[in-house]
Amino acid sequence: MDDALKNACVVACETLKPELELVMEAVGSKLPVYWVDSGQHDHTDRLRESICDELAGIPDEYGTVLLVFGFCGNAMVGVEPGARRLVMPKAADCIPLFLGSQKARDGYGTKRYFFTEGYLDAESNSASDYRALVEKYGEEKARMVTREMLKHYEYLTVVDTGAFDVSGVKDGIAELSEVTGVPVDVISGNLRLLRMLVTGDWPREDFFVFEPGSSITLDDSLSIGGLSQVG
Numbered sequence: 001m002d003d004a005l006k007n008a009c010v011v012a013c014e015t016l017k018p019e020l021e022l023v024m025e026a027v028g029s030k031l032p033v034y035w036v037d038s039g040q041h042d043h044t045d046r047l048r049e050s051i052c053d054e055l056a057g058i059p060d061e062y063g064t065v066l067l068v069f070g071f072c073g074n075a076m077v078g079v080e081p082g083a084r085r086l087v088m089p090k091a092a093d094c095i096p097l098f099l100g101s102q103k104a105r106d107g108y109g110t111k112r113y114f115f116t117e118g119y120l121d122a123e124s125n126s127a128s129d130y131r132a133l134v135e136k137y138g139e140e141k142a143r144m145v146t147r148e149m150l151k152h153y154e155y156l157t158v159v160d161t162g163a164f165d166v167s168g169v170k171d172g173i174a175e176l177s178e179v180t181g182v183p184v185d186v187i188s189g190n191l192r193l194l195r196m197l198v199t200g201d202w203p204r205e206d207f208f209v210f211e212p213g214s215s216i217t218l219d220d221s222l223s224i225g226g227l228s229q230v231g
Contacts, residue, residue: 002200007061011054012068014038015094015118018163020068023194031198038122047075066197070094071221079216086210087202089193092228098159100190102226111154114229117164120172126150127176143179150180161189
């Protein structure tokens with residue numbers, strides 16, 4: 001094992017479970033993984049609290065924690081390593097982790113709404129939000145609200161990461177596409193950031209390494225710049 005990974009573990013968002021498990025199997029990684037509920041993403045404070053709680057519960061033997069998150073609406077701001085070292089990708093949200101870098105994500109601009117299997121299965125996303133609106137307000141109003149919410153998007157984009165059946169995700173968002181008139185397309189993903197993270201390859205251009213006694217700050221988030229998915 002790489003020296004950087006001695007006494008290391010992973011804290012990861014369940015949204016990335018298919019991709020992380022695929023990468024870890026491919027590289028033969030046996031690092032223990034602690035999962036954080038993906039349903040917390042719509043609530044920045046709750047997500048931060050969940051991550052902090054998870055970190056607090058990790059056994060003392062783990063001196064390095066690999067965080068499989070983006071900044072996610074600045075949910076990571078204020079998270080403190082304590083006596084550990086924290087390593088996380090430089091990503092505004094989880095989308096760059098599916099595409100290989102923040103630069104790759106930014107290259108697609110703001111007109112695509114991205115989906116993966118993990119994202120579609122999350123507690124809250126545009127497809128599930130539409131169904132919730134139908135139950136609460138009826139189909140006519142739900143369609144109107146959903147069309148308004150997604151009116152600036154040109155594609156509902158499935159990122160083919162190789163970790164799930166693309167056709168299943170396309171079927172899962174077919175209703176949303178019909179309601180909004182936004183077509184579905186598929187692009188290729190890239191899991192290099194996840195692979196680098198779990199193999200101890202952390203170049204400064206792609207990763208933050210927070211040493212014990214430091215904290216994750218707003219300046220760290222702002223230093224990434226880049227686009228994130230809203231809605």
